Amino acid sequence: xxxxxxGIVTGTEGLVAVTIVGALLAGTGxxxxxxxxxxGSSTAQTQSVTVSNLVISAVVSPVAxxxxxxGENSDVGVTIYNPNPYPVTVTAxxxxxxxTYASGYTTSSFTTTKAGCLSATPSHVAWNYxxxxxxxSHTLANALAVAASGQVNNPLIVTFIDAAxxxxxxxxxxxxxxxxxxxxTGVVATNGAATITTSPTIxxxxx
Numbered sequence: 001x002x003x004x005x006x007g008i009v010t011g012t013e014g015l016v017a018v019t020i021v022g023a024l025l026a027g028t029g030x031x032x033x034x035x036x037x038x039x040g041s042s043t044a045q046t047q048s049v050t051v052s053n054l055v056i057s058a059v060v061s062p063v064a065x066x067x068x069x070x071g072e073n074s075d076v077g078v079t080i081y082n083p084n085p086y087p088v089t090v091t092a093x094x095x096x097x098x099x100t101y102a103s104g105y106t107t108s109s110f111t112t113t114k115a116g117c118l119s120a121t122p123s124h125v126a127w128n129y130x131x132x133x134x135x136x137s138h139t140l141a142n143a144l145a146v147a148a149s150g151q152v153n154n155p156l157i158v159t160f161i162d163a164a165x166x167x168x169x170x171x172x173x174x175x176x177x178x179x180x181x182x183x184x185t186g187v188v189a190t191n192g193a194a195t196i197t198t199s200p201t202i203x204x205x206x207x
Contacts, residue, residue: 052083052084053083054080054081054082054083054088054090054146054187054189055080055081055083055155056078056079056080056081056184056187057078057079057081057155058077058078058079066162068125068164068165068166068179069166070166070167070168070169070170071166071167071168072165072166073128073162073163073164073165073166074162074163074164074166075159075160075161075162075163075164076159076160076163076164076181077157077158077159077160078157078158078160079155079156079157079158080144080146080155080156080158081146081154081155081156082146082147082148082149082154082155082156083149084148084149084191085148085149086148086191086192086193087145087146087147087148087191087192087193087194087196088145088146088189088190088191089143089144089145089146089189089190089191089192089194090140090143090144090146090187090188090189091139091140091143091144091188091189091190092137092138092139092140092187092188092205093137093138093140093184093186093187093188093205094135094136094137094138094184094185094186094187094188095127095129095130095131095134095135095136095138095184095185096127096130096134096135096182096183096184096185097130097131097132097133097134098126098127098130098131098132099122099126099132100119100126100127100130100134100182101119101120101121101122101123101124101125101126101182102119102123102125102126102164102179102180102181102182103117103118103119103123103179103180104117104118104123104125104173104174104177104178104179104180105177105178105179105180106177106178107178108178110178110180114173114174114177115173116171116172116173116174117170117171117173117174117177119182121171121173123166123170123171123174123177123179124166124167124169124170124171124174125164125165125166125170125174125179125181126164126165126167126182127163127164127165127181127182127184128162128163128164128165128205129165129205129206129207134185135185135186137188138205138207139205139207140203140204140205141203141204141205141206142197142201142203143194143197144156144158144197144201144203145194145195145196145197146196146197147196151196152196153196153197153198153199155199156197156199156201157199157200157201158199158200158201158202158203159200159201159202159203160202160203160204160205161202161203161204162204163204163205164179164181
């Protein structure tokens, strides 16, 4: 079964003293939400677990090596936490429209917005390969198998290569800025046995 998980992560802009940093998760969602109860003619009974939401959060470390400037892309770092007692494999991300822009902040704490570099200004910073249609699906180059809750490699630290994009129309106010990327509309994930992905790892989508 598959559903979606919402998330938000960041990029940065400028060629002076900038790094890729993380924003807090904007929301969560269930990738599956099914529970079955079965009972026979005797008093014996069994019940499956309730599926819990994956949680995607930003991460500051490891620091990305490529940063944003007009006409180019940058890396985005996240952690994926799986609260379930079994592995979960993420195979794709779903993105908002290419006109859904990030807001800029003066520091990685995201407490003060950057004047002239907001989502409404706009900043012209968006998810790479997003389209004019909201909820477009983008298959990951490598499926990410997140270990069960309490196991090694959960949460999984992931750097998405070239995941943020800045157009040539980005205003000068967006120089040396930390960006809170717009929330993903979801990810596609399945549950079950898998070879667990080792943390930290890198991944990407190319279309």
